[in-house]
Amino acid sequence: MLIYTRLAPPKEPKRRSRGGCSFCKEKKKKCDENRPKCSRCDEHGVECTYAAVKPRQRRRRDPLRLGLLTAGTPSEQYSTPRRLSEVSYFSNDCDYFRWRDDDHGRAASKGVDDAAIFSPLSPTFAGFPMLDFAPNDFAAGYPENDDSGVFTDAPHEEPVIDENDTPSNNAIVSRPRSPSPDMALISPLLVGPPFLEFTAPVYSEFSERPNRRALIDHFCNVLSHRIVFREETGNPFQQLILPLTRKSPPVMNAIFALASAHLEYRGVENPEKSLYFHNRAIQGVGQLIQQNDKVNRNEILAAIMLLVYYECLVQKGHSNIVAGHLKGFLTIMCTTVPEPLDPTGIFLERAFRFYDVITALSNGTSPLSSPPSASHLLPLSPLGAPTTSPLSNVDTLLGMSTTLWPIIHRLSTLLPLKSELDQSSSSSSSSSSCSSSSKMAVLRTEFSSTAQAIERALNDWEPSSTPASNSNIQSIYHNALSYRHASLLYLYRTVLGHTRLHPLVQKHMRITLEHCDATVKHKGPMSALLWPLFVASVEAVEKEDRELAEKVFGEVERRQGMTNIGEAWEVVRGVWGRDDETRPKGAELGGETEGETVKNGEEIWRAVGREMGVSIVFG
Known part of the structure; x- marks a missing residue:
């Protein structure tokens, strides 16, 4: 049984006159078209001129390609979300990070809108505007089936766009190819799918706030690559440290602090300053230490080491806070229950040894740890690295200087030894005791022999x-x-x-x-x-x-x-x-x-x- 109905009369389309004067068109105001001078031009005392009215042009919309083309075609640019590092790294003066937090912490005041990058439900997605479409755009993509009465080649309307109007106020006039019948068969409206798949916000598992997701992106795609030598199968900071954030807010806040500080030096603003995240990370580390054996030791060590990276990055003025962090790291390693050596623990220990020696050379002090043996510091590879690789002799954090590092460790002890020798020499000059002279002789011999040994080792x-x-x-x-x-x-x-x-x-x-x-x-x-x-x-x-x-x-x-x-x-x-x-x-x-x-x-x-x-x- 066929159901028939009468079509409602079409609404009278809104029409806009295109015969207004040049002054009113420029001001985007309605012109009364009085001649020889309209009332607006007469009121402002300007010359009133009327340009020839251009004929309307018909323009067919391009067929909707979004979601209908196969992978590897230009449509991929519409379905792939932009990486935030394109904003945070390649443009230091961008406005992306200048967020204004509302009650939900998601509204953006200016710059690249978060919804424009992430949300598939907004008018723009992946940084590109969604294409408008009409049912007739799909006519060529569906077969005609006049016999069944389902798919019909019904008369359709072509939009006529007034090119003199602004894009937001286009006047679309419907012009049917043939008169509409009084009665018509009701058939399904052919509407194509807007997307084949939806993409969740990048790094949404870390935070709901777009500016914090941007910090994670900057850490993964920019900063983590700047502080390692080897990553042919993955970056160790992403493989080993980032998973700890799932259960450890201090590690997460330390990553936020480090990434934010790096961006701040580059001139990129963020409503939540690096100092805010740094303070929260410090408080979190203190709470983890109080839990004693109830927390994973790697979480504490990872948070402390990230804070060391942070302090080296932003340190201003004279402060021994880096040395304090290193002392805390060594204390945790020595006092907590030792765990089986895992890749994360080995990586963190290697980072500690590097900064222990570099801090000693920077401050003229002795390292906190004892010198490692040459066999102890084997090259540390990323997870899944092949055994036969051109980079097999390259350490993730020390490069090709793995076997050189024990020598540099001993070198860093010479300046404090020299200072002690100078002090003993000064005290022996004021005092002629045998004990002072003996001590000075022992120190001088130790200093001379150590320096000669280090010189030979460095030359060889x-x-x-x-x-x-x-x-x-x-x-x-x-x-x-x-x-x-x-x-x-x-x-x-x-x-x-x-x-x-x-x-x-x-x-x-x-x-x-x-x-x-x-x-x-x-x-x-x-x-x-x-x-x-x-x-x-x-x-x-x-x-x-x-x-x-x-x-x-x-x-x-x-x-x-x-x-x-x-x-x-x-x-x-x-x-x-x-x-x-x-x-x-x-x-x-x-x-x-x-x-x-x-x-x-x-x-x-x-x-x-x-x-x-x-x-x-x-x-």
Whole structure:
């Protein structure tokens, strides 16, 4: 049985006159079209001109392709959500992070709207506007079936768009091809699916707030790649540290703090400052420690190590907070119940050993841990890394300097030993006791023998593998050699007290800068390059050496984008300025210079940094 009904009369379409004067069209106001001068032009005292009315143009809409084309076609750009790192990294002055939190913490005040990136239900999705469509757009995609009475080629209407109107107020006039019948068969309306699948917000499992999801994205896609050497099968910070956030809010807040601080240095604003997340992470770590054995030890260690990264990134002024975090890390390792060594624990211990030595070299103090044996520090690989790989001798955090690290660890103990020897020498001069003289002799012998052993070990050391054609391996190789020659430079200049113009100091300064430059030129990992670069740059005297140091500093800062790199460069410039003021004109290499050291034998760069209010950890 067929059901018939009478169609309702079509509504009178709203029509807009296109014969208004030029002034009213420009102001987007309705014109009364009085001639020779309309009332609005007469009121404003302007000339009233009428342009020729252009004929209307018919324009068919493009067929809706969204969700109907196969994968690998241009339609993918409509179905793939944008990665937030495209905003957070490639545009430092973007407005994406300038969120205004409403009651739900999701409204955006300006910039890229979160719904425009994530929500498939909004007028725009994945950064692209959804296409409007009409039933007739699908006519070519469905078969005609006049016999069954279901699919019919019924007369349809073509929209006529007034091109003089604004896009938001287009006047669409329906013009039927043929007169509509009084009675018509009711048939299903053919509407195509808007999407084949819906995509949830990226990183929605971490937070409901878009600005926090952006921080996770920046940590995963930008920051985590800047602080490792090896990740052919995945980044260890994503593989090992990020899963801990599921049950550990302190680890999550520490990641938020680190990512936010990195963006703040790049000039990207975030309504929740890095200091806010840092304070919450500190409080959370304290609560975890109070729980004793009720919490996973890796959660505490991961939160502390992320805070160490944070402090090295944003540290301003003189503070020993990094050393305090490292002491807390070592205390947790020694006092908690030891757990079976797992990849996360090994990775965290490796990060601790790196920062323990770097902090000692930065502050002129002794490391907290004992020197590791050469066999103990085997290259740490990412999860799932193949055993036969060109990167098999590359450590995730230490690069090719894994076997060099025990030597650098012993090198970092020499400056405190030298300070103790100087103090004993001063006390023995005021006191002629046999005990003081004996102590000084023992210290002098220990210092001399240790320095000679370290010098021989550094001269004999070579990276475990030769550089390949791969640019990443080339960068890692030169990074390791820069550490070797920077260690020799530190030994001769800081520990043994040679002058800046001493041939050995200038030789290893120049070689270190050349290896730092090679690391940058190959555009591979530049992680942990700051210490050798700084140690060499402060000793540069010749113009070409200083120009090379400035070039490499600029490239490293542009790549890494961290506060301690910029502050280290300012200290280098301060040292150069003081050296130019105190060094006699025409001084030759190997000669003595004035003002190279300050009171108590302190290195000149430490004095300059203290005057500038800067304390740097070269991690």
